[in-house]
Amino acid sequence: MHQNMMEDIDHILLSKEELQAKVAEIGAQISKDYQGKNLLLLSVLRGSFIFMADLARAITVPLSVDFMSASSYGSSTKTSGAVKITKDIDIDIEGKDVIVVEDILDSGLTLSFLMGLLKAKKPASLHLCALLDKPERRKAEVNLTYKGFTVPDEFVVGYGLDYDEKYRNLPFIGVLKPEVYSK
Ligand code: IMP
Ligand code: MG
Numbered sequence: 001m002h003q004n005m006m007e008d009i010d011h012i013l014l015s016k017e018e019l020q021a022k023v024a025e026i027g028a029q030i031s032k033d034y035q036g037k038n039l040l041l042l043s044v045l046r047g048s049f050i051f052m053a054d055l056a057r058a059i060t061v062p063l064s065v066d067f068m069s070a071s072s073y074g075s076s077t078k079t080s081g082a083v084k085i086t087k088d089i090d091i092d093i094e095g096k097d098v099i100v101v102e103d104i105l106d107s108g109l110t111l112s113f114l115m116g117l118l119k120a121k122k123p124a125s126l127h128l129c130a131l132l133d134k135p136e137r138r139k140a141e142v143n144l145t146y147k148g149f150t151v152p153d154e155f156v157v158g159y160g161l162d163y164d165e166k167y168r169n170l171p172f173i174g175v176l177k178p179e180v181y182s183k
Contacts, residue, residue, distance in 0.1 A: 001180070005167060008180045013156055014149060014173040019131075022148045023051070026129065027058025030099065030146065037097040038124065039063040042089065044070065044114065047103030050160035050168070051131045051148075055101060066091045070110055083113040098123040103160050104132040104151075105144055112140035132156070132173070 043052040045067055069087035129146035136153040157163050158170030
């Protein structure tokens, strides 16, 4: 990894400006849809932290925020769909209008499990907002209400998304040079 992360980037997929415009658009739509509701934005850590922070500021209706974290059991190649909650929500979501905020909807295994868990806590409504959607990789069906961009089946980093916990602070979404993975 270079000290200037830009040197590890092969190409930019979504620029800072494209991301900003999309976040503003989704924020405006949510502000319209959640008039008079009891909105709670629930961020799934860690990948969504930057999107969550920008989205919250693009929404004009009152809202509260909470955070949770989950990880898949066993090796990442296993597709059991079993998920461990590593940080649970702190706010009682019963009667709240919950939007789960995710960085990317990939296989959907983690999300479909999480959505089921949250539904059992009796929110007034439950929807999903994901900045990126990789439909080619889907293994579990998940309803995506608010979608930023559809992306090809390529590993992307930046704007919260990591490779080996790095690159989350890039202001755009990009694809790494192949040599970064082979090291
Ligand atoms: P899944 O939908 O259960 O497969 O899990 C999606 C999670 O995998 C996301 O929240 C990301 O943390 C991670 N992920 C999937 N694709 C990418 C990618 O292209 N770049 C970085 N992280 C990814
Ligand atoms: Mg990750």
